[in-house]
Amino acid sequence: MSIMVSDCLNLSALREAKVVAGHRGLNKIVSSVSVLEYADISLLVDGLFLGNELIISALVSIKDDVEAQCRLIHRLHEVGEVGLILYYTGIFVLCLDRRLIQTADELDFPLICMPENRFDFRYSEAISEILGLVIKDQMKETYFVTGIIDRITQLQEKQQTIGAVMRMLSDRLHCTLLLANHNMEQRGFAAWPMASRWAYKEILDEYLQNQQLPPLESSVCIKINDITLYINHISITFETEPIMYLIAVNEYHPLLVYHLKQAAEVIQIFINNWQYDFGIADSYALMQAILEDDPPRMRQVAKSLNIDVSSIHTMWALKEVGTKGSASNELQQKQNLRIKRTMITKSFLQEHRKLVLVDTVNDSVIAFMNDSPFHDGDDGLEKTFMEVLRYKDQDSLLVVCTNLMTTSDVRNAYTLLQTCLDTCHRIYPYKRIIYLHELQFAEQCMSILEQGEALTENYLVPLKPLQSQEDSNELIDTLSAFLLDAQCNMQQTGERLFLHKNTVKYRINKIKQRIGYDISKMPGAYKLYLAVALYRLIN
Secondary structure (H helix, E strand, O other), X not given: OOOEHHHHOOOHHHOOOEEEEOHHHOOOEOOEEEEOOOOOHHHOOHHHOOOOEEEEEOOHHHOOOHHXXXXXXXXXXXXXXXXXXXXXXXXXXXXXXXXXXXXXXXXXOOEEEOOOOOOOOOHHHHHHHHHHHHHXXXXXXXXXXXXXXXXXXHOOHHXXXXXXXXXXXXXXXXOEEEEEOOOOOEEEEEOOOOOOOOOHHHHHHHHOEOOEOOOOOOOEEEEEXXXXXXXXXXXXXXXXXXXXXXXXXXXXXXXXXXXXHHHHHHHHHHHHHOOOOOOOXXXXXXXXXXXXXXXXXXXXXXXXXXXXXXXXXXXXEEEEOOOOOOOOOXXXXXXXXXHHHHHHHHHHHHHHOOEEEEEEEOOEEEEEEEXXXXXXXXXXXXXXXXXXXXXXXXXXXXXXXXXXXXXXXHHHHHHHHHHHHHHHHHHOOOOOEEEHHHHHHHHXXXXXXXXXXXXXXXXXXXXXXXXXXXXXXXXXXXXXXXXXXXXXXXXXXXXXXXXXXXXXXXXXXXXXXXXXXXXXOOOHHHHHHHHHHHHHHHO
């Protein structure tokens, strides 16, 4: 694979583009191209990226936030992407801030700008030409091992994992790959397409005939959920590891044996040369196994660590909600901040209860604790923790998930955290402790908004009696603060809005009169609560 960023700039779709920063990264290998429009880095988890991709964006969602733009460049560089092609500058991002250019230069991350104030350039033109160039190169490249190894070396050290390698191979071969040890226990996998969720145990049970692997040169055709699958495999030997098996799953035809051999060669080189240890049993390995809901790996690591995974019923996630430092030193400060937060969290929990796990995952400090299956609802521990943290770290938000009965519940809670926390924070902008039920409420609000304006208007109907008057804004703001920010407390509502308590009381009484019912009693209270949350999200 020999297509570099500089080669893509010679394409007709990018001929008028200008490299404004990161010139020293133009020799990076390009394997694909992807569009990224919603650039909230809290949602950009590692699994979304393949590495070696050129990213296309207009940065619409962060067009006025230079710090967020710099953080995005750091994040894309961190996960192994090779450049950003910025469209529609002068229209959305009005001008490129020097801090953004400086960040890209420091990281050798090419920042490519399409002509300013032009709306007639289309993403599809660049996408089709870049992919055409990559595919043409792949068709000429009968031996792809060297190209994949080159891509691995360009990844940052923490990205050089067996999962990343298998993801590259799966993307190159357009098939699902499963890596198993000598006992046929899963050690890695990459699905094609990425979002596919195959029943691997069912596939392996069908593939293993009388507990024996079929001959190397043969393939097996099976049917899973009315989908025909062709499966074949190859064995891999290592210097320090027992024999392993690479199994290919394809929907249309068996993977060619010489492609399978090359994929096995890549894995063999990676494990031997990078000294990758599948026997690593640490808190991070166990945490990843739990979050990925991988029971075999979970049991293996937990046993070596002498940890009872079934006793985990609470998860805390400490997230960053603010920024510190300039763009030039932000990455180092963020790394130091993560270390500090991890140490503070671990020290605090060790003092207050038996600790299970604390580590950093995707820019968050995650803590798993063993406690009663049914949390008693006392939130004193998390409040005390945030008080301790407040003096040392002003920009943190704690997510508390309790009553998690299984590791699948843990995985679901973590997924909800990744997808809904930003929306939840917009609904409750003043909260520094977010609970699982509030994430679930945010998910409900997102679902309503995604179904369109007409349905959303139906949920806003309870606010209609307030919207027809001249004082509608102040009444809705007061109601929003009363319900969402102050838990129906007059004094706290006044403090939030900088109003006297009597003023708040007067407005709440006026709201009750216009709406026609007690806003603190169910079920009307819930309808109002949902309405003001949606109103806050769309205004």
